[in-house]
Amino acid sequence: MQQLLDSIQKISQVTSAKICFESHIFLDGAVRENKMTEFALQLIGLLNDALHINDVLEGTKTWTPYGLKLSWRLPGPNKMIFCIHLKDSTKVKKKKRWSQIMYMSYILDFLSKQHVDRYGNQFDTNNFILTTDADVQFTPESVEALLDLMLRDTSVGAVCARTYPLGSGPVVWYQKFEYAVGHWFQKVFDFIDDVTSVFEKLTF
Structure with a gap:
């Protein structure tokens, strides 16, 4: 905080x-x-x-x-x-x-x-x-x-920033890798999964 x-x-x-x-x-x-x-x-x-x-x-x-x-x-x-x-x-x-x-x-x-x-x-x-x-x-x-x-750019509706950990050492190295995976893979998958779920609900 x-x-x-x-x-x-x-x-x-x-x-x-x-x-x-x-x-x-x-x-x-x-x-x-x-x-x-x-x-x-x-x-x-x-x-x-x-x-x-x-x-x-x-x-x-x-x-x-x-x-x-x-x-x-x-x-x-x-x-x-x-x-x-x-x-x-x-x-x-x-x-x-x-x-x-x-x-x-x-x-x-x-x-x-x-x-x-x-x-x-x-x-x-x-x-x-x-x-x-x-x-x-x-x-x-x-x-x-x-x-x-x-x-x-009025076509931009939202922006998701990439988070970087503070500090140094092995723990921070691991956090950088973990955050990168979360940013590039998990967030993209969550978005695709959410969009797919919406289309499934709209399918008659």
Whole structure:
């Protein structure tokens, strides 16, 4: 999680009049019986050092149908909105697939219907979602390069990056091989298998 928070902090320092960033973290099993669990408290404990949130109590606390939402405005030139969505397992299903549904719905069912962003700019089709795991590190330069590609080529609907492990030594060597196999073979097979399943369901 520290890697992700460090990356978010770097993004919060980007100065741009044309790009509006928001950051959202979805955490499974973070609320139980209307109380934050140990996992949620551990995450909140990292915010001061990682994101320079001096007083976490200054954030907004909102109870939701899925659990609890905590939000802050991060210090920095773009005053980025930062939200932590604490999921209650008794109210919403676990795992990342359901989290994906939640943030897709946030864009399609909520933000897009507001018609304007927090800067007063009209919403258009140039809205993008960058998703990562908690242990992934990324830079503002890589995000800007990704946005540039998406804006220049409207035929591109999604991009899957290749993950590289950090560190050195035999374990990292093995991870590089394992990640390469997963990227070039497993993801391709999963895509073909999913498409085949769809066509089978459409066959009369």
